[in-house]
Amino acid sequence: MEQGAQSSLLLYSSTAMSSEANFGNPSSIHWAGRRVKSVVDDAREDIARAFGIEDPESLFFTASATEAINTAIKGAFFLSLKNKQKFYLVTSKVEHEATLETAHFCEELGATVVRLGVDANGLLKMDELDAALGAVPSGALPMLSLMIANNETGVVFPWEEAARRAKAAGFLVHLDAVQAPGKLINFSLGAGPVDLASFSAHKIGGPKGVGALAVRRGVKIESLLHGGAQERKRRAGTVNVAGIASFGAAARALGERDLGATAALRDHLEASVRAKIAGVTVQGAGAPRVVNTSNLLFDGVRGEGLLMGLDLDGFAVSSGSACNSGSILPSHVLLAMGIDKLAAQSAVRVSLGPRNTREEIDAFVASLERVVGRIRANAARGSIR
């Protein structure tokens, strides 16, 4: 349901992309370089302010949240290798692929990885967390890497409590915070027990291809990219000035969002769907969720068919996870919540944008009702023949 052009994307034309400002390299010390550097530093401050990060200098820019997550986890793993230590990583079964596959990579190179389960509502099993925190192999470098909010269901983990327990147990704590800003009411990373946090510009209305990693002062990890002193030697390579400026503009615009209004629209959507369509369940409905995500399962309906029907009516929704929508595999998140493979394949994820209206929700529910009805009628005819 996310809508097109983002005003923040237009803003960089008047800042970083103007020919004069675009001339310098932010790493150069001449006036043109300093001017571009100030564009990057202003964005850093705006982003830190919007995300509740006290120290803007703790943030450095990457090409995506995927890169930030890789840097956080592999950066800690490489440090453990350098120090000839074991690496002990605790994460969950419902993380984004950026975490899951990075964890798998580290495991192949000798790390021990514990993947925590979730309950039927998608909430972290805290008893499994406690058991994992108490089982650090001797001499190992222990790290917890957890998402704040799930990208498929919108379910919010008790991230502050999990981070607090992990810090008390001596862990390095990394949060995949991608789905929190602009979607989680009152989100602020704050001065809490967090060492590293990953963010993505395009999840807050900024451009695709920019991310950031916050690394608390004093926390040491290895860099992923070598070959330059940019970003205080934390990430080599000339930074994406235009993308970063636009990320900053999107962060500034977050303050104008009415998250309560989006939550009310989401509730209206779910209530209408339940009232008009039989055999529907809302995943994670019993858990705290971000304001804009609904994961719906329809009995006896394949997600792909539903997607295609809605697409013909002009609605862009995804089956399972958007980052994974080329695949027809059932979602690992829904499987971890105990949903069987067939039912998981009927999942549709609806994400609301800040500009969606009640009229659009009503038109969407009417389209959903038609498409679900048609698919079920065709299936019933097929089974009679």
Ligand code: PLP
């Ligand atoms: N983590 C979560 C929870 C996400 O939802 C996504 C993308 O959707 C990512 C990480 C990866 O972000 P990026 O697209 O910036 O690599």
